[in-house]
Amino acid sequence: MVEFAQTLVNGLVLGALYSLVALGLTLIYGVMGLANFAQGEFAMIGGFSAFFLVQEGVSYPLAVVIGFAVAGIIGLLVHLLAFYPLRQSNHINMMLSSLGVSLFLVNLAQYLFSPNPQVVKSPLSGESFNLGGIFISQQRVLIVVISFILCLATFLLLKHTKFGRSVQAASLDPDTATLYGVPTKRISFMTFILGVALTGIAGALLAPVYNVYPTMGISLTLKAFVVVVLGGMGNVSGAIAGGVIVGLIESFAGGYISTGFQDAIVFTVLFVVLILKPQGILTKVQGEKV
């Protein structure tokens, strides 16, 4: 029973983390139509900036906030250099460009910071809550709480602000939105920056649990894509639910089937969803827009 509960908790925590990374990915996809394969690298950027800041004596919470900003600023540069020039071209080109950005950032980090893993100390490192035999590390609780807050904030931002409504309009139909006076170019800039900065925070939060190293983002990108495809590309609540679902599948597949096939099982679920419900499990089928 304790083992079941522990597996459940493990899955939920993992899910919260996946949701946060997938949230950024799905926002960007929704507005720009860009399947951003460099998403995980922004977690790496957030992680490394937290590492260097903590090393310089900055307190960890502040380092997380600055990680958000650093990822956002680098996101702005990346958008200007790699995506803005391609805005008129095919979306497949943008996707390829993002793959290039991913490789570039990984190699740049290896060159600048060496490929070795680095340890980030958080005041919560090594501390755990013990709830009747179910253990959960305090850093993970922090990840869940912040992930929840950020997901909720993003959700409210999209629903209840002018910026949010513009984002929704631009994501539904950019041309018509432009005709109605929505500054779609600016909106796409801002969404990209927000999207990667959210992932930057995820990286800074993850750093004390997973260590930071240049290739840390690659597997995050993959998992985030599974989440986003599962929840529906561009669908914010889908990303949040998808994250939790993937976290749980992974945890229970490892706990009750085989840890050796854990990832294989997650990807099998992805294939099944792609075949049966390619628009994502939470997206209702829309009619062809004219």
Next chain:
Amino acid sequence: MNKWRLKTVGMCGTAILVLSLLNACAPPKGADQASSSKSSGSKEEIKIGFVSQLSGGGALYGKQMENGAKLAVDEINKKGGILGKKIKLIIQDDQANPSESVKVTQRLVTEDRINAWIGTLKSSDTLTDIGITSKQDIPSFVPVAVANSITESDYTNVYRNVANNSMQAKMFVDYILKKQPHKKLAIIAENTDYGRGLSEDFKSFFEKGGGEIVNVEYYNVGQKEFNDQLTKIKGEKPDGIVISGLVAEGALVLKQAQDLGMKTQWYSFGGFSGAAPIKLAGKAADGMIHTEYFTPIKGDKKIETFVNAYKTKFGDKPDAYYSAATYDAVNLYAEGVKKAKTLDNKKVNDALHSISNYQGVMGSISFQEDGQATTKVWMAQIKDGAQTVIFRPE
């Protein structure tokens, strides 16, 4: 619009699949390919080809191998070389990628016409590479990769101056059963030939010796999340846990086990040598016992000389076997050439097989017929943030 979306989703699916296949491979860097010593007239040189991972995740170890080789070559050249010829080290980065490794080895053999080959960090790469060097009978040294199969392939030109997986697992099991109270262990293993091979050997020896392995869990290279594996192991309540893998993931295993409130005796293999586990896992690594090929201990003259020379040349202390083993490998080749008094591959191979009780930095080395050296492993324990040797064979 909708149709287009579906298409992109499909594309993404394919791309994810491709990426997940690529995930294990470190991206190329392409640096660090310069050769170490000056290249003057090619005829009068002895060329040693060196292949290892010098970019990506394992570069940390590949670099140490490279340093060990450079140090040995420089020392030999300073003394006038072998048979009056200087050694030239030709360094190649294989990115721990089997196809890249074959490519650079092929180039070393056909273009550079090397006299000896040393490599690599990974057993799978080494296995494919020695297939190439053995066609020309080029003396090939394997100082680091420890898969059993490397010296079981009937090649007469392959030498390994470090204990293989089986030897290591056997000696470790003997030590645990004799000197430690733990009879019921669990294994968490890297899902590769290295991790699986080691864990299978350990399991069979341990069970033969009367111990019990309650479960074996696997993880992938580069994995960050181990809670699922650990939760399962925790449920079995073993006396101790063996990590059959390397330190990058192993350190996270230790940390996450601590977060899960697990207090147990940890065991692991050569990957936990040096300062890396202490730096990466901190207090969570305390008490771990692991096998060890080399530790820069004081009081042994050969080791002290090596450590000091290394420190003078590269600035930091060699804290694991990677550099020492590669240093020994270069010197063993030099010893073989000196004995054979020629560079002829066949004669050098004969001479190498006849080496017995060569005193290297890592101890006494004699090659068996299959090229495997009869060496012993040490046992070390991490105590209060430092590596301590707790057992050293005579």
